[in-house]
Amino acid sequence: MLKNIKFNYKAFSDEIGTSQLLAKLLVNRDIYEKDKAIRYINADLKNLYDGSRMKDMDKGVNIIKSSIEKGLKILIVGDYDVDGVISTYILFSALSECGANVEFKIPDRVKDGYGINENIIKDAKDRGVDTIITCDNGIAAFSQLKLAVELGINVVVTDHHDIQFEEMEDGTKREILPEADAVINPKQNQCTYPFKALCGAGIAYKFSKVLYKAVGINELKADRFIEYAAIATVCDVVDLIDENRILVKSGLHKLNNTQNIGLKALFKEVGIWDKEITVYSLGFIIGPSINASGRLEQALWALKLLISENEHEAEELAKKLHALNVERQQITNKGLEKAIDIIENSEIKDQKVKVIYMPDIHESVAGIIAGRIKERYNSPTFVITKGEEGAKGSGRSIEEYNMFQEMLKCKHLLQKFGGHPMAAGLSLKEEDIIPLQKEINERCTLTDEEMIPKIIIDMPIELRSINLKLAEELRIMEPFGKGNSKPVFACKSLKIIKAAVLGAKKNVIKMKLGSTAGNYNGEGILFQEADKFEEFILTNFGREQLEKIYAGRNNSVIIDIAFNIDINEYNGNKSVQLNIRSYRKS
Template identity: 55%
Template sequence: MKKWFVKNKKFDYGRMSEKFNISPLICKLLVNRSITEERLISSFIDSNLDHLHDPKKMKDVVKAASILKSKIETHKRIRIIGDYDVDGVISTYILFMALSKCGADVDYDIPDRIKDGYGINRSIIERSKSEGIDTIITCDNGISAIEPIQYAKDLGLTVIVTDHHDIPFIEDEESKRTFISSCADAIINPKQEECDYEFKSLCGAGVAFKLIQVLYEKMKIPMEESFRLIEFVAIATVCDVVDLIDENRIFVKQGLEAIKTTNNLGLMALMKESGIESKSISVYHLGFIIGPCINASGRLDNAKKGLRLLIAEDREEVDSLAKELYELNQDRKDMTIKGVEKAIEIIEGTDIKNHKVFVIYMPEVHESLAGIIAGRIKEQYHVPTIVLTKSEEGVKGSGRSIDCYNMFEELLKCKDLLRKFGGHPMAAGLSLDEDQVENLREKLNQVTDLTEEDLIPTINLDMGLEIDRIDYELIEDIERLSPFGKGNNKPLFGDKNIRVIKGHILGQNRNVLKLKLLSKQGKYMDGIYFGDIKAFEELITTRFGSDELERLYQGSNTNIVIDIAFYPTINTYMERSNIQLTIEDFR
């Protein structure tokens, strides 16, 4: 059973409602998401491009734009070094298209996930130098590449870093941290201590976009031209799972509008291949369809295919690439399912199931899938999970965490067992020798202060809301807060003592439960549940008896009464609309 909590933050909701002309309900939801500054409230309610921050406030962005302008005017060769995930591919695309528009002699390179690993390295630098490159610009990587960038400078290259990852540090014996930086000619990252930029949570593509805004100004290109790139920034922002507040919210909201009328052949071909070309594109489509297809090339093949799809202007080529990426993603899905099944088998068949931190070693799993599998296991068991696999050089892996477990800090306690590691509280990557796997598992579980209570999943309700109050107007009011995602989750409400009149199981895999609900005031409403149907049936059988469960599926009048945690939606089918509650949990 999950723990239910109702958020109850104190605030002057009346004043807020009057000042911004929004309902008390919307005020409550904004405060629950810590949106309380007037500037943030204003940009949240009216998410237009006027609310974007001045890019010139970002440290080194003006300096970098000046360097690039000089290199363009003197016809120096520029190479973009990206990353193999969606954010890295999109960042590379944004820089490549914008620099090309400025007349730059520019190309790109993206490391191979298996052969090169993450980020810029000596091999890439040597190749760049031998091919006559003058300037390297990184995107979505480079902030931690202290030694490679020193090597590049020693070879006489100009280096500009654009990144959004945490700043590297060294730690002394007293655990005091000193942040360090490379000798790059310009370093653009809003997370630098000396950077005064207001918003620190941009993805890599967001940082690259800020540089392009300043470069366009220097090159006398209208600012509106930079806005043509926002649809791509939106894809990267959603797929990199950064908080959808402040500028990120503006990027995604405006980007979704732009995608409706996109003229990018690759994007159109990918939407057609995925069967979503006629749909109203949402955050879901970016995060679970378009993004994973672009990502699949970097996981199972080479990320440059995803980039070529976006750059290509030949319809035959984009159709071929879109089909290839879609099929790669289908392969990735199948491999992931098998990997998750194997991980569960290992957990349930060993003592790992009793651990507070799961460390699962699966040598045969493709290393690009470790993070996805770790995320699925973390969701199923609500336990911090690290999945390790055999690589060309020892063991590599990825971890995904829960809210009360800072994975980066916990790995820091085990740094003597690791070759390399990096990340943040909710996710990390690491490498180690194979003979240290068991030692890592033991130490992580020894040093953790997680309690059994911490491992019980929680449901955080925004507020109690009787389903009798729900109407189309209320749902439309809530939709003003969309798009939803990290940092702006879909609002979750709760109501008690709801009668369940009947139910049936739907879906090809019989994994959807549809219920007919009856409110306390006699109002009928549909509910849809995508969770663990077996657990639902066990709860009903335990509390009300197997006869009542049978009556439920027969459509007979039942005595079943439950509490529900839900999100209200409008369901449209065959041009008919009705209110439907998406049920997150029940008790």
């Protein structure tokens, strides 16, 4: 699908001082006002909003400040994923620096489940905890936090998950909030904070900054937490727009110069110590290593790694996290094969929302498998497994399907649930899995067209227009991620002058491309799809043409491609490389 928004790009580019091409890319991302464009291009920390503008922020900070001054015991309750671990680390570090008597608790994925529970609260009361502050959870802990308040514990909730609501008779929606002394979540209707998409760690960073100011510490000292918030922002897959983009851009700079002993040990262990830390590094190497701790054993190992001030201890913890991640990958691959087998041999294959019950898989990889199935079939997917008490699962969705809102329609079948439009967690009785599978599909309004995988193309471009200057200008738009996707371009009628299979697994195709309309050449690369590419050439052009391509001989293969424009750096030299996203016969 080609984006084609009518707009005066020349006037806009003149106004913001960029090329018309970059101006069009900004408009494609709903940035068509000068102030927003300048803010986007600069992505400066000075453009972050004041955290005290969040509803209940000052109230929550004052509760924690009072608890510190009185020497009361404070308990931080986090979560076992990357965002939860990082949020806990930020709050623990900030409160400790403020002189708090503070402890932390991250629930065990298997024994405790997601978020704060009644056992944690009762244990906290028995140990003399006076104040609980949650991070990355709490917004749906209604009965649990009611118990805490009844036991006389002060409660501050910091969370970013979607807020449950009920529809009234007049069609309006009433928010359902937990009982707490302060509820800090920018998604509340009454919260006037201008940015709603922070992750849990982003809110923890904001809380720390306001707390520092309240207790007389220079609030700029809280900016040391930005590198950690950047990790969580990428790994929690929130939109990389506005404040999130600023945090990640600044955080990446800090991470490439980090002084954290634990992070340095982890960078060395996973083999990226001498490489640039990028969004990819965070999302596909660092994040999964931190996550594996909470998935297979306990998230405490990851938190201890961040806190560690001993190099030997940090090295041992980094080794443990890396080993757990390798084990997690093996478990995931086996589970994915089994899930595909279940789908292909059942009525699930024809259902728009895939609800798969796999009682024997480790519940920690349910979300990863759901994500892989979602990508393979382009279907909203829930993977449910057997928990210690009933069934538990995770869901991953496509853009056209708001998973959280659809779960609300089936909440009578669920014991506990929460999440976002694109991802969610749930627990339910085993006997309610089939009713859920049936009802959520009956209520599904996805059309066949919405189920078709789409590649959104920013603009067509001629091969002769692609050069190093353009590639460098596109870097202004970094960091890329959800909500700020890497620009996708398209070229029609290209010749494949020569191609070669590369990579240890022989799954990469590198090709020299030429324009049929002129003598303009470019270098393209296709990752992970060598077999599919060969099959495509054989089907559409025949074996002789495939052999000619590999031999670099004149051939009759003409294709259209959709691609990203990247810079390839090798031995100090830079060149433009087209990262091919999709292709078809011209």
